[in-house]
Amino acid sequence: MNGFASRLAAAVLTTSKRLSGLLCVLLGISFITFTMTYFAPGDKAAAIAHARYPDTQGFPPEILEGIREEFYLSEPFLVQFFQWLWRFIQGDFGNSFASNVPVWEIFLANIPETLELTAASLAIGLVGAFCLSAISVWKPGSLADRCAVAIASIGGAMPNYWLGLLLILLFAVDLNWLPSYGTGTPAHIVLPALTLVLWIMASQTRLLRTFFLEAKSAPYIETLRLRGISEREIFWRHIQRHAAVPALTMIGLDVASLLEGTIIVELTFARGGIGSLLAGAVLSRDYPLILLLVMFIALVYVLINSLIELFQDVLDPRKSLMAHRSTESRKEIRS
Template identity: 45%
Template sequence: MIAGVIGLVLRAVVVLAGAAILTFALLWHAPGDPAQAIAMARFDALLTKDVIDQVREEVGLNASFWTAFLDWVGPLLVLDFGNSAVTGRPVWPDLWAAITYTFPLALAGLAIGLAISLPLAILAAKRPGGLLDRCAVAIASLGAAIPAYWLGLLLILLFAVQLGWLPAMGARTTAHAVLPALTLGLGVAASLTRIIRSGILEARGKPFLPAIKRRGVSPKSIGRDHVAPHAAIPVITVFGLELAFLLEGAVMVEVIFARPGLGTFLLTAIEARDFPHVQAVVVLTALLFVTVNLIIDVLYRVIDPRIGGHHA
């Protein structure tokens, strides 16, 4: 068990190192002159060649690729993202301010998704093929097919434009978070409903369950001790991936609803070619994905140690 976890941690470190190198390489070799873009974002005026050359020297664009990468990745090991190439301020305070908007929104979307999917999947799995089951599968399939940006626009048209119940743009009050969180939550509910339902039905079809029933074990104990652990494995997988993808979805939803957060933070940084800001968001996202997958793999071993060798 311990050796398996150590192997997973080492694999996570390799993935993070690869993500860091790839991120830096893509930004380094992006088309256009980053020094000119940074200078324009700083001074917002007609620029001379001397000013552009000064900016290039100041932000280290004259150095070789590997020299610049090592200068960047060294502080990154202690989560020091350096200073903004545009404003000169440390990246962390601005990044943290964006996180305080995005993470609560993502968690609210996850809570809505669970509140909808869990009871719906359990009710649907009670009578496979019944009316409720068919309706649940149809609704979940429809929800999974609708992109988040399209669903967000539909909710704006209905609840903000037509009914006038909720605000569509900004983040001043709790009401401003309802439509973005609902947009994320409905997408999560669509995926989780199908997976939870399928997991329950598959677990109920295990060949050893009839023998356990003949021993006189109560249905409640069978569900708790046998069905739930087997159904939990695919559910944990999708739940973990949804948790990681919610960050990406929240970035898109923030742009649609004109909310501050990582979405606005990232778009502004890309337009200004502010490398430290862009790299901070990408590395943070990669760290989240790797951490979630690591937790999932460890949970696999806790729930069913027999599959440890398969995932190691």
């Protein structure tokens, strides 16, 4: 009963710390992002007017003053920040400077493209990385092992935009098999997804291979062999489980970084989605849309890292229990 109470207390303490840390990180990111948009060069009122009326060259002072009043641009910095933050917390993300449409509607119209590309790339990339690393670890130093390491090294050394351009040159220009840009058909997602798949496979193959080799060289593995347990059972029931905790951490980091790669790939292949939306918002100085997109990306990063830590505690409960005991020990020393 005492052990269960200790684990429960450790879980509650860890969760409260994570939630408070999550809120602090998001608050800091919101402040930094708003500060950068506030001190961006140029007149925001003029930028909004040009975005709304692109064919007009000059604007009367009364129009600019009306825009400043509409978006509270004449208020002090902290007043503007807390007004924006309060509306943001309530779910009022503002209207686009360019189209005067709620930025939430623009976001919802573009997010499916990014989610589709991310999900397809992640699923195929992780399966491919697991297969390559498993084949590589089965016989270290073999031809299959060297090929897997070579594929991972080459894929990791190539930036996403460069790999995307090479795929466009080969499959769209030379072979004319696949479209090089746009959306609308399943064929349009092949090249962008392949670009991200190769990047994920390169990153995860090297890491999974290392974790599998470390788990395979553990002393208890030899004991299992002496007991007559087959290599297949050792791999699936012991090596894979032993390597899951560190591998899960790195997979989570790559999933978070996948958003950055998706943005670059969407721009390379002229796709709709968060990437092209963010680039267009920056060019048109559409600050409400920029703030929403940046906060969304930051939230995804923080949530993924928090979920990875929770999964680590589930896979290895000793981690949270040791952290709780360490905290209790520090309290006893102080008292």
